[in-house]
């Protein structure tokens with residue numbers, strides 16, 4: 001088990017945003033989280049990543065308790081949420097954006113770069129190679145020397161994903177990755193996520209309103225409603241669950257997305 005959320009509670013004033021939530025994610029799995037607006041999905045992600053302190057419960061990553069750790073330590077353990085590195089400097093090229101990510105660069109200090117010049121150049125070359133490979137993977141290799149500001153909204157999301165991968169996380173949390181992205185690019189994003197899971201063993205936890213997208217990429221999904229886990233199972237089982245149909249599909253907003 002890579003991630004285990006055990007009986008987690010979180011309230012904001014009178015709102016019980018998470019009410020005894022438990023969830024498990026195996027290594028290499030792609031797990032979906034769905035539910036109507038305000039059901040606690042983003043709060044759950046914030047709790048997992050350390051952005052929101054929980055009131056009660058346990059969160060374990062690779063067997064270690066993480067619920068009291070600050071976000072940067074959780075990220076360092078290999079658990080990263082998409083927006084943590086989604087600010088894209090627009091006046092830099094796509095490739096330069098990618099090269100901002102690796103943390104342990106010797107070249108970060110001028111003196112270090114001077115003393116270790118040869119090592120620095122080798123390291124820079126290997127980062128560049130990794131960056132170009134990842135850009136190729138997400139379909140942006142042809143845009144490597146383009147200003148990031150010139151990319152479309154969907155292409156920027158692909159760049160965010162590629163930048164996350166530069167940090168070599170073990171697990172990636174994506175909060176509505178296809179929101180505001182046109183259908184062909186949303187499909188492309190999902191194809192990339194699916195192949196990253198299958199071929200490279202990355203683990204994903206994804207919040208997504210679109211049921212078709214969940215069905216096409218997720219092995220397993222959890223349905224939240226009013227802060228509680230209403231159902232869990234493979235996307236087909238979950239879509240047939242009566243409680244889910246009642247609650248999830250009765251929300252007009254969600255129905256609109258689910259039917260898309």
Ligand SMILES: Nc1ncnc2c1ncn2[C@@H]1O[C@H](COP(=O)(O)OP(=O)(O)OP(=O)(O)O)[C@@H](O)[C@H]1O
Nearest residue numbers: 012015016017035036037038039040041042043044
């Ligand atoms: N920082 C906060 N302060 C006060 N209330 C909050 C805060 N964050 C979330 N909430 C409340 O907690 C509940 C769950 O919100 P959350 O954002 O987790 O829902 P969600 O499932 O992500 O919804 P959506 O699909 O609209 O993104 C809501 O009632 C929301 O108003």
Ligand SMILES: [Mg+2]
Nearest residue numbers: 041042043175
């Ligand atoms: Mg949300």
